Amino acid sequence: MGNSALKAHLETAQKTGVFQLTGKGLTEFPEDLQKLTSNLRTIDLSNNKIELLPPLIGKFSFLKSLALNNNKLTALPEELCKLKKLETLHLNGNHLRQLPAAFGQLSALKTLSLSGNQLRTVPTQLSGLRHLDVVDLSKNQIQNVPDTVGELQAIELNLNQNQISQISMQISHCPRLKVLRLEENCLELSMLPQSILSDSQISLLAVEGNLFEIKKLRELEGYDKVCVLFCFGVFCLLLRNFW
Numbered sequence: 001m002g003n004s005a006l007k008a009h010l011e012t013a014q015k016t017g018v019f020q021l022t023g024k025g026l027t028e029f030p031e032d033l034q035k036l037t038s039n040l041r042t043i044d045l046s047n048n049k050i051e052l053l054p055p056l057i058g059k060f061s062f063l064k065s066l067a068l069n070n071n072k073l074t075a076l077p078e079e080l081c082k083l084k085k086l087e088t089l090h091l092n093g094n095h096l097r098q099l100p101a102a103f104g105q106l107s108a109l110k111t112l113s114l115s116g117n118q119l120r121t122v123p124t125q126l127s128g129l130r131h132l133d134v135v136d137l138s139k140n141q142i143q144n145v146p147d148t149v150g151e152l153q154a155i156e157l158n159l160n161q162n163q164i165s166q167i168s169m170q171i172s173h174c175p176r177l178k179v180l181r182l183e184e185n186c187l188e189l190s191m192l193p194q195s196i197l198s199d200s201q202i203s204l205l206a207v208e209g210n211l212f213e214i215k216k217l218r219e220l221e222g223y224d225k226v227c228v229l230f231c232f233g234v235f236c237l238l239l240r241n242f243w
Contacts, residue, residue: 006021006030006032009021010032010033010035010036013036013039013040014036014039017039017040017041017042018040018041018044019036019040019042019043019044020042020043020044021044021045021048022044022045022046022047022048023047024048025048025049026045026048026049027048027049027051028050028052029045029050029052029053029054029056029057030045031054031056033056033060034056034059037056037059037061038061038062039062040060040063041062041063041065042063042064042065042066043060043063043065043066043067044065044066044067045067045068045071046067046068046069046070046071046090047069047070047071048070049071049072050068050071050072051071051072051073051074052073053068053073053076053077053080054077055077055079056079057077057079057080057083058077058079058080058081058083059079060083061082061083061084061085062085063083063085064085064086064087064088064108066083066086066088066089066090067088067089067090068090068091068094069090069091069092069093069094070092070093070094071093071094072094072095073091073094073095073096074094074095074096074097075096075097075098076091076096076099076100076103077100078100078101078102080100080103080106081100081102081104081105081106082105083106084105084106084107084108085108086106086108086109087108087109087110087111088109088110088111089106089109089111089112089113090111090113091113091114091117092113092114092115092116092117092136093115093116093117094116095117095118096114096117096118096119097117097118097119097120098119098123099125100125101125102125103123103125104125104126104127104128104129105128106129107129107130107131108131109129109131109132110131110132110134111132111133111134112126112129112132112134112135112136113134113136114135114136114137114140115136115137115138115139115140115158116138116139116140117140118140118141119137119140119141119142120140120141120142120143121142121143121144121145121146122137122142122145122146122148122149122152122159124146124148126152126154127149127151127152127153128151129153130153131153132152132153132154133154133155134154134155134156134158135152135156135157135158136158137157137158137159137162138158138159138160138162138181139161139162140162141162141163142159142162142163142164143162143163143164143165143166143186144164144165144167144168145159145164145166145167145168145171146168147168147170148170149168149170149171149174150168150170150171150172150174151174152174152177153174153175153176154174154176155176155177155178155179156177156178156179156180156181157174157177157179157181158181159180159181159182159185160181160182160183160184160185160206161183161184161185162184162185163185163186164185164186165185165186165187165188165191166191167182167187167191167192167193168193169193171193171196172193172195172196172199172200172202174200174201174202175201176201177200177201178201178204179202179203179204180196180202180204180205180206181206182205182206182207182210183206183207183208183209183210184208184209184210185209185210186210186211187207187210187211187212188210188211188212189210189211189212189216189217189220192207192210192212192220194220194221197220198221
């Protein structure tokens, strides 16, 4: 991209608070953005070839939305965790294996999308995010859901298309979790905690594409409290009190 075109985008961003430069083949985070650290509320650099998010990202103290979908990120800097006003973070389609240790300091975060990365477990750091509403961890390499999931504050958790074979019973203790998506994993019916049906806040459970027949769910305690739906080919369990 030419300097004149980038300059035009920067001038627009200075006026609007939004910098969007997608699908331009960028290999680096634009350094000139540091001139707008006090202006920007939204940065979208999706569909580029960025491999590294520089430490200067931590200087965008008023940033509310950051999107870097479909880049080549393999790690995130600790400085990202300084963004106290960040509400939405989209990092789908990268090569991330883990999150920064201080990720739980993103105290305003409401929506987190990490679909299509290389995570192997549900990051424990998410339990510290008190305002988190939606978490998308689909299409990773997650094999188990640990006990720390019980502290997750999210309303919706998407774990579709992973390799999950074990789920901690603590998932039933998530205080706000209403929607749990577990489609296309490696779950045996015996590894699906019955308390999800009988003793949790979960009201929508999607489990199609695992290692059991859906009709076997009828044998689980709490099944009589659910309503079975088909919606556009996706099998869902709609539990009581969803509406």
